[in-house]
Amino acid sequence: MEKVSIKCKVAVSGNVRAKLLYSKDSFCFWGGADPQSGLIRDNRSDCYEKNMAGQVFAFPFGKGSSGAGLVILEQVRLDCAPAAIINLRSDPVILTGPLIAKHFYNKSIPVVNLSEEDYEKLEGAKEIEFFEDKDYIDVYY
Template identity: 85%
Template sequence: MEKVRMNCKVAVSGNVRAKLIYSRDSFCFWGGADPKTGEIRDDRSDCWKKNMAGQVFAFPFGKGSSGAGLVILEQVRLNCAPAALINVNSDPVILTGPLIAKHFYNKSIPVVNLSQEDYDKLNGAKEVEFYEDHDYIDVYY
């Protein structure tokens, strides 16, 4: 696999390497993701019916509900949360899920922000690796 390193702004740190689900669409966890399975159930999403459980989920920015962080927490509790999130602009409400998961469940869900240009380059990538103490990610094609 070809590896490309991309600089990022880290919102929540952690170490993980997982397969990537890439979306061009904004995303709302409340109603958009099944909190019991991790399946994307928003039929308007370009990732409809894909399962984010244990995957890196990339979507440019969040939309919608103030309950998004709670959906992520429920996914963590039920073992079907995404392994990490990549955005262009992370929504503070969505960030509450990964931040609180670290404290309540000792579960790290890294969240990073990329430039729009780098975000677009994720399309077609297979896996992404995050590092606890670095401001870059490695993307595998």
């Protein structure tokens, strides 16, 4: 596999390497994701009927509900949350899920932000690796 390192802004740190689920669409966890399975239920999403559980979920922006963090927290409790999240700009409401999961469940869900140019480089990638103490991610093609 070819590896490329991409500089990022870390919102929530953690170590993980997982397969990538890449979307070009903004995403709303409340109603858009099944909190009991991780399945994407929003039929307008380019990831419709794909499962985010255990994968790095990349979507440019969050949209919608103030309940997004609660959906992520419930996914963590039921072991079907994304392994990590990549955005262009993370919504504070989405960040509440990974931040609280660290404290309540001792589960780390890294969240990073990329430039628009670097975000587009994710298309076609297979896996992403995050590092607790680094300001970059490794992208595997």
